[in-house]
Amino acid sequence: xxxxxxxxxxxxxxxxxxxxxxxxxxxxxxxxxxxxxxxxxxxxxxxxxxxxxxxxxxxxxxxxxxxxxxxxxxxxxxxxxxxxxxxxxxxxxxxxxxxxxxxxxxxxxxxxxxxxxxxxxxxxxxxxxxxxxxxxxxxxxxxxxxxxxxxxxxxxxxxxxxxxxxxxxxxxxxxxxxxxxxxxxxxxxxxxxxxxxxxxxxxxxxxxxxxxxxxxxxxxxxxxxxxxxxxxxxxxxxxxxxxxxxxxxxxxxxxxxxxxxxxxxxxxxx
Numbered sequence: 001x002x003x004x005x006x007x008x009x010x011x012x013x014x015x016x017x018x019x020x021x022x023x024x025x026x027x028x029x030x031x032x033x034x035x036x037x038x039x040x041x042x043x044x045x046x047x048x049x050x051x052x053x054x055x056x057x058x059x060x061x062x063x064x065x066x067x068x069x070x071x072x073x074x075x076x077x078x079x080x081x082x083x084x085x086x087x088x089x090x091x092x093x094x095x096x097x098x099x100x101x102x103x104x105x106x107x108x109x110x111x112x113x114x115x116x117x118x119x120x121x122x123x124x125x126x127x128x129x130x131x132x133x134x135x136x137x138x139x140x141x142x143x144x145x146x147x148x149x150x151x152x153x154x155x156x157x158x159x160x161x162x163x164x165x166x167x168x169x170x171x172x173x174x175x176x177x178x179x180x181x182x183x184x185x186x187x188x189x190x191x192x193x194x195x196x197x198x199x200x201x202x203x204x205x206x207x208x209x210x211x212x213x214x215x216x217x218x219x220x221x222x223x224x225x226x227x228x229x230x231x232x233x234x235x236x237x238x239x240x241x242x243x244x245x246x247x248x249x250x251x252x253x254x255x256x257x258x259x260x261x262x263x264x265x266x267x268x269x270x
Contacts (some may be wrong), residue, residue, distance in 0.1 A: 030222075030237035031075070034096060039078040042068040043095040043221075046083050047174065050198050050261040051101040054083075063194075063261040064099045067118060070253055074244060086152040092223055097241075101192065103154050103216035115220035115241045118248065122212030123158045124193040128181040129205045131188055137213050140188050141165050148177045148186035155190040158214045181206065192216070194262055220245070 034040045044052045044064050052062040060081050072079035082095045089102060090111065103121070104114050125137045134140060140147060145166035149156040150173060159168050169186060171177050178199070180186035191199070196208045220241055248254050 030096065031240050034075060034077055039080050040072050040075060040097070041080045041082055041095040043082040043084045043088070043093045043098040043100070044068060045086055045089065045100040045102065047085070048101045048195060050194065063257060064101065066257045066260070068099050070248065070257070071244065095223065098221035098223065100221060101195070101218070104219050105154065105157070108221070112221040112223060113238060115238055116245050117217035117219050118245045119218040120215065121193050121218065122216050123155050123190055123214040124196045124212050125209040126181065126189040126191060126196050126199065127207050127209060128184065128187055130184055132207060134209065137162070137209055146186045148180045148189045150174055150177050150191070153191070154214070154216055155192065159190040162213055
């Protein structure tokens with residue numbers, strides 16, 4: 001082996017080693033910045049109890065808010081909540097991470113990277129008072145039936161795939177969807193199972209059909225950022241959050257948070 005060839009091999013290995021060393025160093029960029037700043041900015045989509053809502057004092061409460069609070073405690077930093085509406089998810093929100101009731105989808109993958117799921121749920125069907133005879137969601141897929149869904153939710157996507165004969169009515173928000181059920185203008189509402197069962201606590205005249213018509217996974221979202229701030233697009237920080245989620249899901253704190261908002265009689269979603 002000539003001297004020049006040895007030099008080339010050595011320089012090549014040096015470049016490779018430097019690149020490999022950079023990955024673990026960059027892996028903690030987001031986490032290190034959060035700790036250095038002493039705060040974590042978490043975007044939370046409101047208006048979807050029990051996941052996230054504002055109480056009478058204007059404080060953000062709910063399952064997702066508690067998850068964000070526990071994350072801040074683990075990092076020993078202050079929690080700053082950025083209140084979001086569903087449409088804000090499409091507008092590159094200015095925050096470190098997003099914890100939303102929007103499940104992982106291919107559409108969101110164009111805007112975010114995902115952690116491992118911290119909650120597994122799915123879309124269920126709420127039956128209005130005049131549809132309580134229905135035993136299976138497929139019975140609703142018939143001419144003359146009307147299914148309500150909320151714009152921007154996974155329920156809209158699932159309903160459009162499942163219901164080929166029934167009409168699917170898309171409304172702006174949850175309040176409009178519930179109004180359709182109350183007035184008999186919709187036979188059913190397709191909504192996240194956790195939210196659906198929460199709604200039926202306030203409307204015992206309705207019921208949630210057993211089972212789900214989809215499986216959904218709720219993850220921490222990492223905004224990809226703009227061209228000047230690409231840190232969140234780097235996937236290297238995500239393994240730290242995955243370990244956090246793995247430890248969280250087997251902890252007493254997770255059971256306490258889940259039972260606080262979804263009830264102790266419900267099985268923990270894995």
